[in-house]
Amino acid sequence: MTEREELFARIRAVQKNLAEASEGRYPVPRLIAVTKTHPVEMILPLREAGVLDIGENRVQEMMEKLPALQSGAPAENFRLHLIGRLQTNKVKYIIKDVHLIQSVDRMKLAREIDRRAQQAERRVPVLLQLSPVGEPQKGGLPMADAEAFLREAARLPGLEVRGLMAVMPLTDGGAEAQQWLTELFRGMRQTFERLRDLAIEGIHMEELSMGMSGDYLLAARCGATMVRVGSAIFGPRGSAHNG
């Protein structure tokens, strides 16, 4: 198989697994292909596989890739999701082009997005990143602060909260770890539903972004609406292909 055929085969495998994992209970989650560290030549073929949502975790890298990724017809353009920690002073660089900022984890950042979005005459969709285990260094607002955040964010005209995002802790993959992860995913889903059921005006709780290469099946079974998958599609980072 050529490199491209291998890429397509891995994408098909992930999509098949997702369809099976979410069977019945929840809709099949949308696949966000995490393209960080991979060159645009590796990303462009995703279009042919019907994968247009891509995730980058660094502003600089996203900006470098952007012209090549948005050079096609509008319907073919990639939708860029920012999934990594975002510094307030970098918001201005991505505000026009980003499709969804998944990593909003503090009010100061929300306010800066609001300000820049209004200047750009946009309403920018964002997700509130929550910390499933209360490890703030990994990013994410504590669960207990989510409701107050949403009530305040609902008053910012430049951004639109569309749901929640979480990054799970790394585990050794053993049976106990799987059990723990399952509880964390379920807890996120419950929090998502509870916040959705508050029906806060101006907040649209539709997306729950959770699950990566190691645990996206579990996430799908627990009700993720988006999974962010990198290495299961592109291979391990560090061994990135160069085109």
Ligand SMILES: *Cc1c(COP(=O)(O)O)cnc(C)c1O
């Ligand atoms: C890198 C990254 C992913 C994808 O990780 P893989 O294990 O390669 O699938 C998902 N979410 C975030 C926030 C990331 O930084």
